[in-house]
Amino acid sequence: MGFPDRIERSVEIAHPPASVWAALTTAEGLGTWFGEAATIDLRPGGLAEMTWTSGEKASMRIERVEEPTVFGYTWGINGLPDDDPRRTYVEFTLEPAGSGTRLTVVESGFAQLRDDSYRKAFDGNIEGWGHELGELVEYLDAIAA
């Protein structure tokens, strides 16, 4: 079984880079083809959010803004808890191709956890609830005494 760390796709789009850039980096664009609504603060370190009527939400932290060629952000990994610090990095690269654009998207970091860190992360996680609940019990015991 191969464990994919990185996903890469390239497509030729029959529209100029400026149009593709707008679709990728404006609330109107992101909220149309990707999410069902979106907000974006377009600058490195800025936040963007896409929402769906199902209640799902994707929160992105923008890392690279080099109009109209590179747009990069990080976001959480589907299926992990919201507060999990692990995120994947998504980078869109736009290159003129004739009258259109060659758009490449690379998402990396799916296998970012290393052999030696996962035991630690894991043990931290399993101890987490047991520890919190233990403290709650101690607290309740103390106020009851």
Added chain:
Amino acid sequence: MPSRPDIESVAEEVFTALADPTRRTILAELAARGPATATDLATRLPITRQAIAKHLALLAEAGLVAAEPGERRRVRYRLRSAPMQIAQQFLAALARDWDSQLASLQDHLNAAVAAQSTRKNEGKEPS
């Protein structure tokens, strides 16, 4: 056996464990209601204690449950979530559907251009 299993073998063990309906039931029960002994699980689930003990031993060996120290019949097992999270990362990569998203982006751009030319044509018609 390597002392430090790599990510792939962790994910593989999770998927192997989840391939069996009895083990799925046991893991789901531990996830929902917390640590339990084989006897606890046998009273709650339609599975014999012997079968549960056998599956718990296998799950413990795969690192998916951990035995808490105790007397033999009173050993409680608890879920270890980290291997599941490793497997989730693998699934997340499979579920990230960039093909659909990029097709949707192209549709969006085509629709935007079509709407523009329609507006232009409509503007021209009265003249």
